Amino acid sequence: GAVVSQHPSRVICKSGTSVKIECRSLDFQATTMFWYRQFPKKSLMLMATSNEGSKATYEQGVEKDKFLINHASLTLSTLTVTSAHPEDSSFYICSARVFTNTGELFFGEGSRLTVL
Amino acid sequence: KQEVTQIPAALSVPEGENLVLNCSFTDSAIYNLQWFRQDPGKGLTSLLLIQSSQREQTSGRLNASLDKSSGRSTLYIAASQPGDSATYLCAVSGAGSYQLTFGKGTKLSVIP
Numbered sequence: 001g002a003v004v005s006q007h008p009s010r011v012i013c014k015s016g017t018s019v020k021i022e023c024r025s026l027d028f029q030a031t032t033m034f035w036y037r038q039f040p041k042k043s044l045m046l047m048a049t050s051n052e053g054s055k056a057t058y059e060q061g062v063e064k065d066k067f068l069i070n071h072a073s074l075t076l077s078t079l080t081v082t083s084a085h086p087e088d089s090s091f092y093i094c095s096a097r098v099f100t101n102t103g104e105l106f107f108g109e110g111s112r113l114t115v116l
Numbered sequence: 117k118q119e120v121t122q123i124p125a126a127l128s129v130p131e132g133e134n135l136v137l138n139c140s141f142t143d144s145a146i147y148n149l150q151w152f153r154q155d156p157g158k159g160l161t162s163l164l165l166i167q168s169s170q171r172e173q174t175s176g177r178l179n180a181s182l183d184k185s186s187g188r189s190t191l192y193i194a195a196s197q198p199g200d201s202a203t204y205l206c207a208v209s210g211a212g213s214y215q216l217t218f219g220k221g222t223k224l225s226v227i228p
Contacts, residue, residue, distance in 0.1 A: 032214065034215065041220065043120070043218040043219060043221075044207075046215055046216070046217075095216075097214050102148065103147055103148050103165075103209055103214045104148070104150065104162065104165045105150065105162070105209075105216060106162060107152070107159045107161075112157065
């Protein structure tokens with residue numbers, strides 16, 4: 001299957017700082033990428049849909065000024081958590097769609113953010 | 117709004133047993149359904165994808181079925197192994213959209 005890589009896998013930061021998470025499609029071009037957040041014992045929650053060359057579409061309740069998404073190329077999308085607070089601590093996962101009619105999504109390895 | 121439910125939330129079986137994981141969804145107008153595996157602290161690994169026009173998909177010891185009209189899918193795992201221990205997630209995408217709605221998952225433990 002297609003490979004999606006996320007970096008970093010773990011990050012610890014101080015409250016008030018900003019953290020950038022990268023999501024790369026390694027062997028295919030992804031015009032659309034999705035960012036999810038996972039809480040313990042909860043479903044994955046879609047945060048936003050990232051489209052190459054245009055503004056991301058955020059889900060209701062997700063602060064776009066807090067979670068900045070940039071999709072500057074067909075293989076890279078970034079999520080920046082700005083002015084992070086302890087409540088932003090979570091597991092963030094990106095996914096990308098291979099451009100076929102199956103609609104199958106492939107996921108990155110996830111990034112564990114801990115805000116102290 | 118689509119809702120996905122997975123039952124049971126957790127399951128423990130002895131090695132070698134066959135088992136079934138259940139997934140139900142409220143809106144039958146789906147584009148496809150995917151089953152994923154997630155190991156602790158890791159991302160998601162795609163196991164099987166079933167298009168809305170399909171009834172089942174098989175990969176090795178895994179078989180997934182889809183009954184779109186009743187809003188149900190099952191994941192059958194044959195001859196379970198300790199390495200199958202993980203959380204299994206079911207997700208559906210709506211017609212006209214590739215966004216996925218996930219269930220909370222079933223945590224499977226296969227006891228040697």
